[in-house]
Amino acid sequence: MQTASFETLSDWLRHCEQLHPKNIDMGLARVAEVARRLELAFDCPVITVAGTNGKGSTCAMLDAICREAGWRTGVYSSPHLVHFEERCRIQGEMVAAGDLVEHFEAVEQARTQGGEAVSLTYFEFTTLAILRLMSRARLDVAILEVGLGGRLDATNVIDADCAVITSVDVDHVEFLGPDRESIGREKAGIMRAGRPVVVSDPMPPASVIEHAQAIGADLWRFGQDFNFSGDKQQWAWAGRGRRYAGLAYPALRGANQLINASGALAALEALRQRLPVTAQAVRLGLAHVELPGRFQIVPGQPALVLDVAHNPHSVAALAANLDAMGYFPATHAVFGAMADKDLAPMLAKVAPIIDRWYFTDLDTPRALTAQQLQQKWHALQMAAGARREVPVSTHAGPLQALAAAMKAADPADRIVVFGSFYTVGGVLQQGVPRLQAKHLGA
The missing domain is CATH 3.40.1190.10 (Mur-like, catalytic domain)
Structure with a gap:
């Protein structure tokens, strides 16, 4: 052969x-x-x-x-x-x-x-x-x-x-x-x-x-x-x-x-x-010790948190870590996930601290589309009888979602990027120094 x-x-x-x-x-x-x-x-x-x-x-x-x-x-x-x-x-x-x-x-x-x-x-x-x-x-x-x-x-x-x-x-x-x-x-x-x-x-x-x-x-x-x-x-x-x-x-x-x-x-x-x-x-x-994407905080305004949390257990840890960071006027979430994930408990654990969602497509056929994430989010909200109105948008990729979040966020806010290695990796393709420069207005 x-x-x-x-x-x-x-x-x-x-x-x-x-x-x-x-x-x-x-x-x-x-x-x-x-x-x-x-x-x-x-x-x-x-x-x-x-x-x-x-x-x-x-x-x-x-x-x-x-x-x-x-x-x-x-x-x-x-x-x-x-x-x-x-x-x-x-x-x-x-x-x-x-x-x-x-x-x-x-x-x-x-x-x-x-x-x-x-x-x-x-x-x-x-x-x-x-x-x-x-x-x-x-x-x-x-x-x-x-x-x-x-x-x-x-x-x-x-x-x-x-x-x-x-x-x-x-x-x-x-x-x-x-x-x-x-x-x-x-x-x-x-x-x-x-x-x-x-x-x-x-x-x-x-x-x-x-x-x-x-x-x-x-x-x-x-x-x-x-x-x-x-x-x-x-x-x-x-x-x-x-x-x-x-x-x-x-x-x-x-x-x-x-x-x-x-x-x-x-x-x-x-x-x-x-x-x-x-x-x-x-x-x-x-x-x-260094390891990108594990509750990685990129300094700047607004604060940026990158975390590969992609299942209920790790999202619960992320939510606890975000809560321990102290007060931020608003938290914006860039989120993309695989189709096989148990979304309901993942979203439920972190939803109380998220003020605006930016759902994103990911560069793999294994992922849910941004539109599917939005539909699932709305279904979960209706099932839970949610009273709080949370803005949601959809985006073609993690970088586009992050750009929209940075445009909408005030300097004192924070942005968290999570849900998959593909979500965080899609943002890190730009490189942390350039992300920092953007945040600092350079």
């Missing part, structure tokens, strides 16, 4: 989009077979992070602390906001597009090796290519963010030396199941017998704990094996045999980030024999 060959990453990504009829095809057999042909393996500790929300923040904190400790790090995360290359960071830097090409070629050769080609989805193909790059990057630690679920996710072809499970909530029900117990069971699939698993969800589904016990994993449970405390000025963490006191709050904003930081510190404590980090590395890592 003839093997495809392309010179640019863009060409390879277009090729990947055409290989499989589905965006998501749950199952590890095909990915595992190609990984076997690639002889894919890591000679450093691997930390795999699953969960409904908080995965990206936890990975970013692990990465920042390990780099401050002098370790060479590699992070795989998805989806990206603007550039595909964001999905792979080596030593905190996004990989170059050209550096990925040879690994896409290797996956294609392995996929088509022998007789009938192995069919891979876009996510599976690209994940294997990035994992191959990371496996050859002379890393001291590899940090892998699960894409969907865990048990059948492409990242699970690699055995985790430490698994981390962040929050478990209802999302992607068509693939993972209708409730927290079934979803937790899928996420628990990244655990390995005899190896540590950190569960940072304060109230995890029983299925997560039961699976850890059933396979004999070394369970680190929030509230039992590690915990945090704090006041308005500082916080402290305590785990098995180690404490950190007088910590500054993480650079990532939001009350939920202390839970993510606690899980990251527990994972590093569980791997201390192989990956020791100093208290100073912890302090500096948490102080310097």
Whole structure:
């Protein structure tokens, strides 16, 4: 069979989009077979992070602390906001597009090796290519963010030396199941017998704990094996045999980030024999960690908040964080979302603090149109018997929606952009410095 060959990453990504009829095809057999042909393996500790929300923040904190400790790090995360290359960071830097090409070629050769080609989805193909790059990057630690679920996710072809499970909530029900117990069971699939698993969800589904016990994993449970405390000025963490006191709050904003930081510190404590980090590395890592789109506040007038919250749990956290910001005369919301999202609880949680909506189309067939969002919003308002009249408009894209919000907003107001990675990514395509310049009237 003839093997495809392309010179640019863009060409390879277009090729990947055409290989499989589905965006998501749950199952590890095909990915595992190609990984076997690639002889894919890591000679450093691997930390795999699953969960409904908080995965990206936890990975970013692990990465920042390990780099401050002098370790060479590699992070795989998805989806990206603007550039595909964001999905792979080596030593905190996004990989170059050209550096990925040879690994896409290797996956294609392995996929088509022998007789009938192995069919891979876009996510599976690209994940294997990035994992191959990371496996050859002379890393001291590899940090892998699960894409969907865990048990059948492409990242699970690699055995985790430490698994981390962040929050478990209802999302992607068509693939993972209708409730927290079934979803937790899928996420628990990244655990390995005899190896540590950190569960940072304060109230995890029983299925997560039961699976850890059933396979004999070394369970680190929030509230039992590690915990945090704090006041308005500082916080402290305590785990098995180690404490950190007088910590500054993480650079990532939001009350939920202390839970993510606690899980990251527990994972590093569980791997201390192989990956020791100093208290100073912890302090500096948490102080310097960066991750766009996680309650990211762009200074200026009006204030601009970017958040990839895209399910009821994360939108509830966003609403709490917005409420904690203090008083603003009006809050304008730029919102776009996927068609499979449970919109009613998402909108209900944040609606009381939104004074004007700007619904937007998104650049993916998986998204609801702005008109559909507007119709659903009005239906929910009528069903709830809402008494407050809230202006609504529709827009062709996130940038157009943001421009309309900035035009309508007073300098003392704030604008929040949320609902999807595509919504925030569509705004970030313009770049934060230019957004700041617009806000400051430059």
